[in-house]
Amino acid sequence: MRGWTEERIRDLVSRLETFREGCRVTTLAEVERESRSPFQLLVSCIISLRTKDEVTNAASRRLFQLAQTPQALAKLKPVEIAKAIYPAGFYRTKAAQLQQLASLLCAEHNGAVPANERDLLRLPGVGRKTANLVLGLGFGVPAICVDTHVHRISNRLGLVSSTSPKETEQQLARWLPRDLWIPINDLLVTFGQNRCHPTSPRCSGCPVTDLCPRVGVTRHR
Numbered sequence: 001m002r003g004w005t006e007e008r009i010r011d012l013v014s015r016l017e018t019f020r021e022g023c024r025v026t027t028l029a030e031v032e033r034e035s036r037s038p039f040q041l042l043v044s045c046i047i048s049l050r051t052k053d054e055v056t057n058a059a060s061r062r063l064f065q066l067a068q069t070p071q072a073l074a075k076l077k078p079v080e081i082a083k084a085i086y087p088a089g090f091y092r093t094k095a096a097q098l099q100q101l102a103s104l105l106c107a108e109h110n111g112a113v114p115a116n117e118r119d120l121l122r123l124p125g126v127g128r129k130t131a132n133l134v135l136g137l138g139f140g141v142p143a144i145c146v147d148t149h150v151h152r153i154s155n156r157l158g159l160v161s162s163t164s165p166k167e168t169e170q171q172l173a174r175w176l177p178r179d180l181w182i183p184i185n186d187l188l189v190t191f192g193q194n195r196c197h198p199t200s201p202r203c204s205g206c207p208v209t210d211l212c213p214r215v216g217v218t219r220h221r
């Protein structure tokens with residue numbers, strides 16, 4: 001976190017917001033804006049794991065044409081869900097998890113997504129990343145969702161020095177202003193998908209190049 005004052009962090013965020021304006025909206029941000037549904041956010045986030053964003057978008061839309069509520073999803077067979085979300089990664093496993101998840105929501109939570117971390121983490125297929133995203137985007141609860149992009153870019157920028165997403169979340173929570181906890185995920189995901197790639201990032205012309213120490217970068221364009 002060396003050199004990262006609050007003023008510098010807010011400058012970084014402002015530049016990332018400007019960069020995002022020229023990019024395709026991510027699937028999860030789109031679901032949040034269109035549906036305002038914690039359930040649809042939860043489902044889309046589970047589908048998104050180890051799956052490209054374009055595939056997640058199409059798969060989520062196909063599934064929501066069949067079921068937009070826990071009650072409707074619980075009535076589908078896993079094979080029907082799998083067919084709808086294919087070719088998402090591990091689509092058969094996710095289909096079974098989604099059917100079980102919907103059934104549990106109906107049986108134990110009156111058909112509603114719980115707004116607390118403990119109950120979210122008890123649902124099939126839900127880890128910290130998914131729980132935090134639903135808390136943040138679905139309920140407005142300050143939470144930092146750390147996926148591969150957030151973990152990689154936060155380390156590359158020197159915002160954190162960590163070896164796991166959990167460590168990254170803890171360190172970001174220590175330093176990031178609380179009002180940035182929710183938006184930081186979509187900003188860094190969009191940035192990671194469109195410019196700051198895992199290998200050979202596009203540093204030439206990057207909007208944050210003067211702020212970035214390029215930690216761990218051995219080759220760039």
